[in-house]
Amino acid sequence: MSVYLDNAATTKPCEEAVRAALAAMTENFGNPSSLHRAGLEAQLAMDGARKIIADSIGADPSCLCFTSGATESNNLALRGASAAYGRKAKRIVISSVEHASVEETAADLEKKGFEVTRVSPREDGRFYAADFLNACGEDVCLVSMMYVNNETGYILPVKETFAMIKRKFPHIITHTDCVQAYMKLAVKASALNADLISLSGHKVHGGKGVGALYIKKGVRVLPVVTGGKQEKGIRSGTESVPMICAFGAAVEKLAPTINDRWERLTALKAHLMSRLSEMENISVNSPDDGSPYVVNISAEGKRSEIMLHFLESKGVYVSSGSACSKGQQSGVLGQFGITGKRADSALRISMSAETTEAELDEFISALGEGMEKVRG
Ligand code: PLP
Numbered sequence: 017m018s019v020y021l022d023n024a025a026t027t028k029p030c031e032e033a034v035r036a037a038l039a040a041m042t043e044n045f046g047n048p049s050s051l052h053r054a055g056l057e058a059q060l061a062m063d064g065a066r067k068i069i070a071d072s073i074g075a076d077p078s079c080l081c082f083t084s085g086a087t088e089s090n091n092l093a094l095r096g097a098s099a100a101y102g103r104k105a106k107r108i109v110i111s112s113v114e115h116a117s118v119e120e121t122a123a124d125l126e127k128k129g130f131e132v133t134r135v136s137p138r139e140d141g142r143f144y145a146a147d148f149l150n151a152c153g154e155d156v157c158l159v160s161m162m163y164v165n166n167e168t169g170y171i172l173p174v175k176e177t178f179a180m181i182k183r184k185f186p187h188i189i190t191h192t193d194c195v196q197a198y199m200k201l202a203v204k205a206s207a208l209n210a211d212l213i214s215l216s217g218h219k220v221h222g223g224k225g226v227g228a229l230y231i232k233k234g235v236r237v238l239p240v241v242t243g244g245k246q247e248k249g250i251r252s253g254t255e256s257v258p259m260i261c262a263f264g265a266a267v268e269k270l271a272p273t274i275n276d277r278w279e280r281l282t283a284l285k286a287h288l289m290s291r292l293s294e295m296e297n298i299s300v301n302s303p304d305d306g307s308p309y310v311v312n313i314s315a316e317g318k319r320s321e322i323m324l325h326f327l328e329s330k331g332v333y334v335s336s337g338s339a340c341s342k343g344q345q346s347g348v349l350g351q352f353g354i355t356g357k358r359a360d361s362a363l364r365i366s367m368s369a370e371t372t373e374a375e376l377d378e379f380i381s382a383l384g385e386g387m388e389k390v391r392g
Contacts, residue, residue, distance in 0.1 A: 018331040019375045023219075024166050024196060024310050024366035025335055029262060030221040036065075036265035037223060040258035047254055049246060058257050065264025072271045073213060074204040075230055081237075081247045082255050085227040086195045086216035087117040088240075090160075092229050092251065093191045093212040094121045096237035097158050098130060101189055105157035109148060111172060112136040113165050113348045118193055122160070131155075141303070141352050143170075145177040152181055158189045163197035163208075167348045167364060168302045169310030171201075178209035189235060195219050199270040200278065200309055211235045217259060221368070222266035226259035270369070277369050281308035287373055288365070291380045297387065301354045301362060309368070314354070314361045315383065318390045323363060323383075326390050330382035335364040 020028070029037075040061055046054030048062050063077070070077040083089045098108060110122050112134040122132045133151045137143050148159065159181055163174050178190045191212035194203045199220040205213060212235065217226035231237050231250070243252030270277075285308035292298050297316035315323050320336035327334055349359045365379065 018333060019378045020333050021365045021367060021371065021375070021379055022333045022335045023368040023371070024364060026218045026224065027221045027368050028370070029218075029223045030266050030269055032265040032269050033222050033262035037258040037262040040261045044257070048257060049244065049254065062255060062257050062260050065260045068264040068268045068271075069215070069228060070230075072199075072203075072267050073215075073230055074206060076233065078248075079205075079230050079233060081229045081231055081250045082260055083227045083229055083251055084225055084256070085218070086115075086193065086214045087227075088251075089214035089216070089227045089229040090115070090117040090193055091121050092237060092240050093214060094118065094125060094158065094160060095240050096250070097189045097191065097212060097235070098125055099238040100236040101157040101187075102130060105155050105187070107131040107133060107153070107156045109133045109135060109151045109156055109159045111143060111148075111161045112351045113167075113170070113172075114160065114162055115166055115193060115195070118160055118162070136351055137353075139353075141170075143172050143177075145173045145180050148177045149180045149184065152185050152188060154185070154187075156185065156188050158191060160191040160193070162193040162195075163203065164194075164201070164307045164310070165348065166196045166310070168312045168352055169196075169306035169308070170303055170352065171197075171306060174210070175208050182209050196307065196310065199267065199274060200281075200307060202274060205230055205232065212237070217263035217266070220263075220266050220270060222263035223259050226256055226263045228263075273369070278308065280369075281367060281371075284308065284367060284371060284373060284376065285311060288376050288380075291376065295380075295384060295387065298383075299358065301349065301352065301358070309366060311365045311367075312349070312354075313363055313365070314358045315363060315387060316361060317357070317392070318361050318386065319392055320360060320362055322392060323361070323386050323390055326386045327363075327379070327382050330378075330385065332379050332382045334379070335366070336362065 046058040048059040066077045193214045195216045211232045213230035215228045218224040301312040
């Protein structure tokens with residue numbers, strides 16, 4: 017049996033999600049845009065999932081636009097909002113630790129005539145709302161700031177920042193990538209003061225290839241993908257009904273237990289930290305008050321990839337940082353002050369609702385063996 021501790025990369029679909037997808041693929045395979053009964057049934061199934069997900073963020077179902085995942089949601093948010101609002105205000109503000117799907121999209125918009133201001137953490141490794149506010153001005157059309165960082169679990173002050181920005185610059189559109197926060201922390205559109213929120217199905221046990229972008233009523237997002245005008249014309253293309261139903265089923269299961277799971281994961285993280293503190297040459301890169309679902313450490317003198325494969329040989333799966341960067345070192349750890357050899361030896365342990373203390377103990381024992389056996 018393997019120990020899967022790479023849940024920030026993806027999670028195992030829950031049984032409810034698998035069943036919902038199977039039903040949509042076998043019994044209910046109509047095209048939701050078709051006018052006959054089979055189409056209507058697919059539409060109704062999709063509406064059910066839309067309502068569950070919208071309810072979970074305190075939004076009206078009409079505000080939810082289904083996508084193929086958070087990468088697409090982030091692209092739609094940045095490209096779509098900047099196209100709608102960026103004719104005069106040609107500056108975009110983002111945090112310096114965004115996922116590549118925000119960072120690369122902003123960099124592409126930069127090439128196309130937008131100016132991008134990246135707000136970094138201060139020397140203490142923390143982000144401050146005032147720094148985002150100071151970076152804003154009349155020339156800014158959009159601010160994008162993730163809620164929980166996928167590499168370290170750091171929680172950014174989104175609520176406070178967006179409240180300050182909306183007070184001083186009500187014209188600025190606020191976007192938050194909530195992929196690593198959703199179903200772990202309360203993600204409520206109005207409490208966060210967010211105009212746009214990106215979500216992903218496969219990070220919440222729902223399955224890959226589905227995501228959503230919440231678009232506040234009255235906020236304009238121009239389409240990136242054009243065609244048959246599905247999803248109110250904002251995202252054309254036949255919706256992936258099975259994956260949308262799976263996403264809805266997973267959220268329905270997880271939504272009632274957000275707080276209980278946070279508490280359980282906090283206890284698990286405390287156990288992991290205590291076991292790590294007994295080991296030599298291990299440093300912790302995640303903040304104490306970060307998300308308990310993600311713990312980033314460095315195993316001094318052992319390159320991430322080599323240690324990762326040693327752990328894999330022991331049946332333990334972790335990540336060397338962000339899975340999306342496929343072994344390429346991202347600049348995010350550097351932004352948090354983790355550089356050089358320490359960054360080269362970083363490992364990300366990411367947990368889920370199903371992670372147990374026994375699994376963490378197995379990881380610790382494999383890591384201990386790795387510290388002795390792995391060279392470089
Ligand atoms: N944003 C964050 C913070 C992520 O961690 C990820 C995936 O790792 C994404 C966006 C991309 O999500 P998806 O795989 O659904 O495209």
